[in-house]
Amino acid sequence: MAEFWSGTLWPLIIIVAQILLIVLPLLGAVAYLTFAERKVIGAIQLRKGPNVVGPFGLLQPIADGAKLFLKETIIPTGADRAVFVLAPMLTFILALIGWAVIPFDEGWVLADINVGVLYLLAISGLGVYGIIMAGWASNSRYALLGGLRSAAQMVSYEISMGLIIISVLVTAGTLNLSEIVQAQGEGMWYFIPHFPMFVIFVVSILAETNRAPFDLPEAEAELVSGYNVEYSAMTFALFFLGEYANMILMSAICVVLFLGGWLPPVDIAPFTWVPGIIWFALKICLILFVFLWARATFPRYRYDQLMRLGWKVFLPVSLVWVVATAGVLLAFDALPA
Amino acid sequence: MIHALTFYLFAAIAVLSALMVVTSRNPVHSVLWLILAFFNGAGLFVLMGAEFVAMLVVVVYVGAVAVLFLFVVMMLDINFLSLREGLLRYLPIGAAIAIVLTAEVVALFLDWSIAPDAMTLRAAPTPDIAQVTNTKALGDLIYTHYVFLFQVAGLILFVAMIGAIVLTLRVNPNVRRQTIGAQVSRPKSEILAVEKVRSRGGI
Numbered sequence: 001m002a003e004f005w006s007g008t009l010w011p012l013i014i015i016v017a018q019i020l021l022i023v024l025p026l027l028g029a030v031a032y033l034t035f036a037e038r039k040v041i042g043a044i045q046l047r048k049g050p051n052v053v054g055p056f057g058l059l060q061p062i063a064d065g066a067k068l069f070l071k072e073t074i075i076p077t078g079a080d081r082a083v084f085v086l087a088p089m090l091t092f093i094l095a096l097i098g099w100a101v102i103p104f105d106e107g108w109v110l111a112d113i114n115v116g117v118l119y120l121l122a123i124s125g126l127g128v129y130g131i132i133m134a135g136w137a138s139n140s141r142y143a144l145l146g147g148l149r150s151a152a153q154m155v156s157y158e159i160s161m162g163l164i165i166i167s168v169l170v171t172a173g174t175l176n177l178s179e180i181v182q183a184q185g186e187g188m189w190y191f192i193p194h195f196p197m198f199v200i201f202v203v204s205i206l207a208e209t210n211r212a213p214f215d216l217p218e219a220e221a222e223l224v225s226g227y228n229v230e231y232s233a234m235t236f237a238l239f240f241l242g243e244y245a246n247m248i249l250m251s252a253i254c255v256v257l258f259l260g261g262w263l264p265p266v267d268i269a270p271f272t273w274v275p276g277i278i279w280f281a282l283k284i285c286l287i288l289f290v291f292l293w294a295r296a297t298f299p300r301y302r303y304d305q306l307m308r309l310g311w312k313v314f315l316p317v318s319l320v321w322v323v324a325t326a327g328v329l330l331a332f333d334a335l336p337a
Numbered sequence: 338m339i340h341a342l343t344f345y346l347f348a349a350i351a352v353l354s355a356l357m358v359v360t361s362r363n364p365v366h367s368v369l370w371l372i373l374a375f376f377n378g379a380g381l382f383v384l385m386g387a388e389f390v391a392m393l394v395v396v397v398y399v400g401a402v403a404v405l406f407l408f409v410v411m412m413l414d415i416n417f418l419s420l421r422e423g424l425l426r427y428l429p430i431g432a433a434i435a436i437v438l439t440a441e442v443v444a445l446f447l448d449w450s451i452a453p454d455a456m457t458l459r460a461a462p463t464p465d466i467a468q469v470t471n472t473k474a475l476g477d478l479i480y481t482h483y484v485f486l487f488q489v490a491g492l493i494l495f496v497a498m499i500g501a502i503v504l505t506l507r508v509n510p511n512v513r514r515q516t517i518g519a520q521v522s523r524p525k526s527e528i529l530a531v532e533k534v535r536s537r538g539g540i
Contacts (some may be wrong), residue, residue, distance in 0.1 A: 083365070113388065115388050121400075125399070126399060129407075151408055155401065158400070175472055
């Protein structure tokens with residue numbers, strides 16, 4: 001019994017505690033990301049944004065959450081009930097489980113697995129199912145069209161994302177996310193040598209998370225609201241939370257791959273006093289600001305232009321970059337062992 | 338104990354969802370069950386210590402192949418009731434295929450146990466899994482020992498891809514395509530005209 005306690009039960013409790021320690025701040029961050037989005041876009045458009053509920057409108061996300069929680073969940077008559085309810089849950093779960101391999105600081109990672117990068121690729125590839133299932137199960141034209149568009153879009157941009165990740169992996173010589181960050185500490189942050197790939201990656205994660213200017217699945221002018229048009233109350237809230245949690249996750253991946261994770265910008269005294277997790281959060285905020293900035297600045301892409309950009313521009317450029325990276329590293333004998 | 342429990346969990350769910358793939362009434366549900374089966378297959382790979390293969394199963398089969406399945410099946414216009422009619426007629430063919438596959442797997446295991454020479458071929462020339470990571474071992478195997486076979490497989494896939502494109506490509510002269518280069522390279526004089534409009538006059 002004692003062995004069962006120390007060998008099985010106690011580690012289980014520790015892991016559950018660690019998961020809660022990641023998920024609860026994440027949900028807070030998601031709530032205040034929606035607030036930040038409305039404030040930032042408000043400022044860009046010379047408005048005030050939410051400013052009524054609480055001081056500076058700070059309680060607005062809580063009010064929104066309470067509203068969605070208290071509304072009635074409506075399931076359309078023609079819908080496939082099981083799949084209809086499963087879809088938002090899947091979206092939300094997938095947005096959360098990606099965090100298992102993200103290193104927040106030196107050694108601060110829930111599962112330090114050797115194939116962390118592949119795990120993240122797999123998780124982000126699954127995100128499409130929530131949307132496609134929601135689109136199909138709603139039994140509605142708009143929802144189905146939104147779901148189909150989104151499926152094609154996410155599959156297209158994943159390929160260039162994968163190739164970009166490969167060039168980072170070739171430079172770092174490992175699939176472990178913590179080791180990728182450490183490799184950047186020894187050399188330089190990868191957004192310097194791989195700057196074009198950094199730009200393409202940021203654009204690709206906009207498309208992968210279905211954010212403006214690539215938010216075609218929910219183009220409200222043509223598809224009403226796209227895949228989530230039939231959803232209400234908590235089922236809708238789960239989609240919403242999932243989308244924002246996914247934005248933060250993708251920003252975190254970008255920070256780990258290109259911006260040196262938890263490392264301070266320069267390794268000298270005043271910067272090294274700040275704990276790594278603060279640097280990590282600051283860098284995520286930087287990428288997230290680009291998300292919001294892009295939404296307030298750019299008009300939505302047309303669907304064929306979106307596909308052209310993914311397949312005819314990003315894919316060849318990132319493929320050539322992989323070959324070039326490997327070639328340069330081989331020529332200068334700089335390939336990691 | 339936990340290891341065994343997780344194995345039975347993954348295996349049981351995999352078998353059950355494979356059954357549901359065949360028996361469920363709605364083809365979209367079948368694809369969703371198939372995805373669950375793939376997932377549990379990946380879980381079994383993780384238990385065997387083949388983490389790289391597990392992740393590839395999820396990335397390739399669940400993330401790409403099954404999406405295309407779902408895409409096609411969702412768009413089909415089918416009568417769910419008429420799908421059930423042929424079940425008994427096709428049952429013998431399905432059973433025959435299943436029996437042949439099972440017999441082949443059994444024969445393979447028998448080969449290993451009765452012929453010691455075959456057993457030596459079975460062990461792949463990789464270093465001990467405790468010393469190198471999955472990724473390194475696989476890379477070593479594919480890109481050095483079996484590079485020729487690997488390249489041939491790649492070429493076959495490449496030819497298949499070109500074949501699929503050639504078979505489905507229809508050039509329709511009536512479709513007007515956007516040529517971004519032509520649009521961008523137009524001079525200002527062609528696309529922009531500044532006019533002084535007289536009041537009540539118009540152009």
